[in-house]
Amino acid sequence: MGNNNFLEIIFLPAHKLNNLIQEKKLKVSEIAKCYFDAIEKSQQKLNLYITICKEQGLNFAKILDESPDYLDDLSNIKPFFGIPIAIKDNICTKGITTTCASKILQNYIPIYNATVIERLNAQSYILTGKANMDEFAMGSSNENSFFGPVKNPWDINCVPGGSSGGPAAIIASGAAACALGSDTGGSIRQPASLCGVVGLKPTYGLVSRYGLVAFASSLDQIGPITRDVKDAARLLNVIAGWDENDSTSINLKMPDYEEFLKDDIKNFKIGIVKELMVKEVAPEVRESINKVVSLAEQMGAYVEEISLPSLEYALSVYYIIAPSEASSNLSRYDGVRYGFRNTSAKTLREMYKKTRAGGFGDEVKRRIMIGTYCLSSGYYDAYYEKAQRVRTKIINDFKSAFKKYDILISPTSPTTAFKMGEKLDNPLMMYLSDICTIPANLAGIPAISIPAGLSKSGLPIGLQIIADSLREDNVFRAAYSLEKAIGFSKNPIGLYE
Amino acid sequence: MSKITKKEVEHIAKLAELEFGDEALNKFTYQLDQILSHVAKINEVDTSNIKPTSHTLEIKNVFRKDEIKESVPVEDALSNAPEKADSGFLVPKID
Structure with a gap:
């Protein structure tokens, strides 16, 4: 495979690239060149990246080609070498602009690395660049980026989902082998679903949030976006673990997640959540999920429909709690210490107002306003505190479900990728795209999206698998088994024709 | 829940250190009213004897050891400042 035909390389999962490196069939620099070629071609069409680190990446690849790890002792080469x-x-990268796709941070250069970046550095990974996203991770379509929208590689008239639209579209296009995203209400899983790739939101606290720009601190979690389930497990092995810099980080001995990749769900108890099969779920999506259910049954799993009544309120709870936390977290952007500042203001207060009014986009302002309202005197009890109580009920519903079931399944998104601009003027409609993914964030439990097939018009459909807190073992076992049974292997190669 | 008014939205904007032109204010009033009246649906839920959840982990205060460590150098801390003077952030006069 020594030639430069990048199409043979870029759609491989990282574990296969790792094999090729180990077997000395490909040099790191040859792989890097393929991916940066793919980036150059896809970037023009899809606007995947905000910053591309080509020179740095190619230089580092050459260094790795010559490193003793590569030359002498290939058997110990790390999985993401x-x-x-x-x-x-x-996600903060030292010395490399980290914008959150916002005007207010467009020139922000972090002075430290996020913990996940330090962990990836220890693997000698190659940073391809900083992926486009919805501003401050607020959005479900990636249309809220100051740097312009990302387009869906399967149909450039459609959105890639959000807020990790960049990372998901990048993996679908072969413009990186793996990506890290963040998930507050579905921001990893929903775009993974709309782009036909794998996206995992781990248990809250499993992956350090140190260096992740805060949106809603009780919900945010970093996770992998990959080409297959095995890569997701491998990448989780690298990024999960206790961190003294994150006070909500879980201090437990981490398992080897790859050990859970067993093709066996015999006697698995699976619940189909009635409240996530809402009327908004498109017939084609419903059909696709039903097919997976029959596959699971053929593999010896028990499948039943169950009801978690409080999930009906999850969307409402989320759109109170997340904006409330955001309004507090985003108060730090005041033009004093970093980021954009309005320089025409004569006084400090005027500077705050004009900086924030000019630096944030509409969706971010909308959420700050909702949050400020819900936390304001006179409304706190009826909105914020009430939402926190309903959140407890949602958690309790999940707890009782997991006494009986190993995993719960649902569509990841009620529809396939929608047209650009379609929901832009109707925030409430846009929020409904998160209806299936939000409950896992509120309960802090792990959930994955894997491709379930393509719609008639050729757009990916995603299956969501949810498990109890810290039961990533069940997530991976089910995802790995069903991934095999579904056998999804399509790529949007038309992009490179 | 009563309808949210333009005046309320102006008040919230003030609390949030934001400002809007008249057209944007009308749009936000309409959208906020739509969103808030939708989420107010949680008031149907009986939550008597249910405790609020602020986050999902059962942890309380997490303390670190009171040790002296090296901190961020001043020039690094100021490296992203829009304006600086000597070892501090420079801001317009306080009103």
């Missing part, structure tokens, strides 16, 4: 990985632009 020389693997091109894209990072969502809300």
